[in-house]
Amino acid sequence: MSDLLALDFMRQALIAAVLVGLAAPLVGAFLVQRRMSLIGDGIGHVALAGVAVGILTGSMPVFTALIAAVAAAVGVELIRATGRTSGDIALAVMFYGGIALGVVLISKSTASSSNLTGYLFGAILTTSRTDIVVFAILAVVVVGVTWVLRHRFFAVANDEEYARAVGLPVMGYNIALSVLTAVTVVVSMRVVGLLLITALMIIPNATAQLVSRSFRSSLAWASLIGLASSVSGVIASFYAETPSGGTIVLLAIGTFLVVSIVSGLVTRARRAAHDRAERHEHEHGPVCGHQAIPHGGHVDYLHDGHRHAPHADHYDEHDAQAHPAPQDTQEVSR
Amino acid sequence: MRVNAPPLISLHSASFGYAERRVVDGVTLSQGPGEVIALLGPNGSGKTTLVKGLLGLSEHLGGEVALFGTPLEQFHDKPRIGYVPQRHSLSASVRATVREIVEIGRLPLRPWWRPANATDSAVVDEALDAVGLRDREREDVAALSGGQQRRVLIARALAAQPDVLVMDEPTAGVDIANQRILAQVLATLAARGTSMLIVTHELAALRDVVTRIVCMDGGHVDFDGSPADYQLGHRGHEPGGGHHHGSPGSVGRSDGLAAIVTDTLPSREAQS
Known part of the structure; x- marks a missing residue:
């Protein structure tokens, strides 16, 4: 482990892994709650078009990807807000238009195909130092904003109608969450890759749902599992010489499978030991007379x-x- | 304190609807402090649209609407209206405890950057006590029965310390035993002077709580009076007897059918 930390690029990779491992599941929790688990994938498709424009024009692909992803994120919420059934098709056009444009533009540039693979599936070890600094700042902002607004995101996702009735700016929070998703996608692009990032946003949350009893604790578990998968994935990918993104996601899925089997057994054991009281319609309370x-x-x-x-x-x-x-x-x- | 206080809710030939389609038309109604109004009427009569109009969830299409003396369009102190929506189940997409749901009620009262403080927590405790769910505050809401979930939603509304509770079908789809508990909760709130506007089909369950009854049909109010008058006035609802509405804008149901539908309520009440 110490020889690993002696390597400059591995230190960078591990810092990136920590930040992405925390940010992705934290933002993903609210996407799961809103039943929009796959939206990050669509935004990632559009981000690829941004990457391509960056490569083609010689500017920083990170910034062009960020602009494309944020624009797509705002678009998603505006389309959703119209509430039309055709909104679904509009999203499909936008997402696949994005990835198609990205592939076509990159083929016209001098970039090699391994460069494209790096963006799609993650290639943390080949990421430049400037990019890492930009990613780190963005990731800290994402984690901070999500943490401060977590109760409000929870409230809006839990019951949008109620939130609107009591005067919470529902549209504002939805756009904020969508933009945070876009930034997370771009930040994670070099670690996990545009095609795999949604897995790191969603799977740790699926695992956390199995072990937690409140939303608060599920947020903590999801971040912890995300962090562990991400860091161990980067380390494993170094020794096994595998792509970091795929390794991280496979570890996250492995954790999910193990936890779901164990929690299934525990639930069954508990149910067997669980002694239900006789059926009665009376409900106990402070004034019911029972001690x-x-x-x-x-x-x-x-x-x-x-x-x-x-x-x-x-x-x-x-x-x-x-x-x-x-x-x-x-x-x-x- | 509020001797000359304006009515909580006041409507004058108000219309509400969606996308220019008038569902509620020309309703005049006023609710004073301490009143518990049951809003009755057949499905599609506009009860829910009326309630949603007060909350800004359906469009205000005409007439005058004032909340606490402020015209609807200028009213921004929305947490003063405690909304209990009609929900048959709480979202089960993620884990959420009873307490976490009730804590949502406090959010609109503080700026986004301020965390909850001791007062918030004490008010949430009180709201949970008021609906008798304090002992289940750490349960996953999805594990609770329909009636208990309805009480969670009432507690969420109470947590904002509203001046009037607006409930949409609180007893719908709840079994008799839980309806009784729910009615007890509402009776306790009424005894504390909580004003309520309750959209309901099941007047029987709430008979002892309600101080006034308003009936809607085809987007209009066709009865407004005391529960005692309702028993008598209701006779006027027999086919052909005393119905004066039936504007072309109404849903197009004949008076006779509407009367039959509304008639089922008191007869069920008589049985119980």
Whole structure:
């Protein structure tokens, strides 16, 4: 590991991996919530046209890609806001127009085909130092803005109609999220590649959904899993001499598969151990008359000599083994 | 405090609709503080469009509309209206706890850069207590029953500390036991002086809560009075008896059919 860090380009690659690994799942969480998981892919297609223009005109492909991606992101939200059924087709035209234009323009330039592959699938080890600095600044901005606005993005994605009714600027937040997606796509273009970035935005979130019980904790898990996949992917790709993007995504998918199998087994075991209380229509509450016993982060209610613990939409029998009663309520539980 | 306070909601021959299509036409209505109004009417009579018009979710196409004395177009203090939308299920695309959903209600009250403080948290606690869901605040909302989810939405609206609650079909699709709990929650709120405008089909469940009944049909109000008057006045809804609307703009349903549809309500009430 220390020999790895001694290499200048590996240090750069690892910094980029950390930033992309954090930013992509964080932004992706809200795309999953809005059921727009694949939108990053479409924006990536348009970004390729921007890259091509940059290569052809000799300017920095990062900036032209950024302009194309942000324009596409705003376009996506404006098309969605019209609410027409033809909006779907308009998006398809825009996305495939983007990638087609990109491929045609690049073929007219002097760039080699390996250059194109680098943008499509990621080639962190061949990225210039200036590009890395630009990516780092953008990634920090993306993470910061997303973090500050996370409650609002959550609210708007959760119930757009309600958000509008209480006066939140729904359109503004949707465009902001879309632009953050575009910036993330461009920032990640050299690490994971335009065709694979959506995987890093979505898959860590799919894994996080399996292990978390709240949106807050799912954000933390997704970022952690994204970070781990991204860093270990870059390291593995160095030793195995594989492309970084594909390696990162395969690791993220591997994590998802392992976690989903384990969580499936745990859920099954829990269900078997889970003792549901008798069916009753009464709902316990502060004024219901049944003695409330707060413990272990929840409240049990003493009901005809046994304890009811709220679970999902019903009550469980109190599980004395899982939640040993605290001293002061020992008498009650006996 | 508000002896001369203007009505919470005041409509004068107001029209609402979508894309120039008038769904609600010429409605005059005023809600004072402390009133709990049930807005009844058959499907398609314009109840939801009327409510959405107040929230800026459907278009205001004519007449005068004022909220807390301010004309609708100049009214920007939107969190004062606590909206409980008609939702049959909360989004299950990602995990979200009951508390996280209720916390959304606080967002419009603070600028985007300010994190939640102790007051926000205390008000959320109160809102959860008011609907009896404090003990389930860490549950995934998707795991709750339909009635419990409806109470989560009520708590979200309460978290904004609104001056009037506007609810769209809070009891629709909720089983009888949960309807009773919901009615208790609404009764407790009413006893605390909360003003409410409740769009509903199930008057029976809310009989003890409601202080006034407004009936809509074909985009017009055709009854506005006390629950007692409703029982009597309702007789005038028999086919051919006392219906005066039926403008060409109405949905085109005959009075007779509309009367039959609205008639199902009190008879069900009589049975229960």
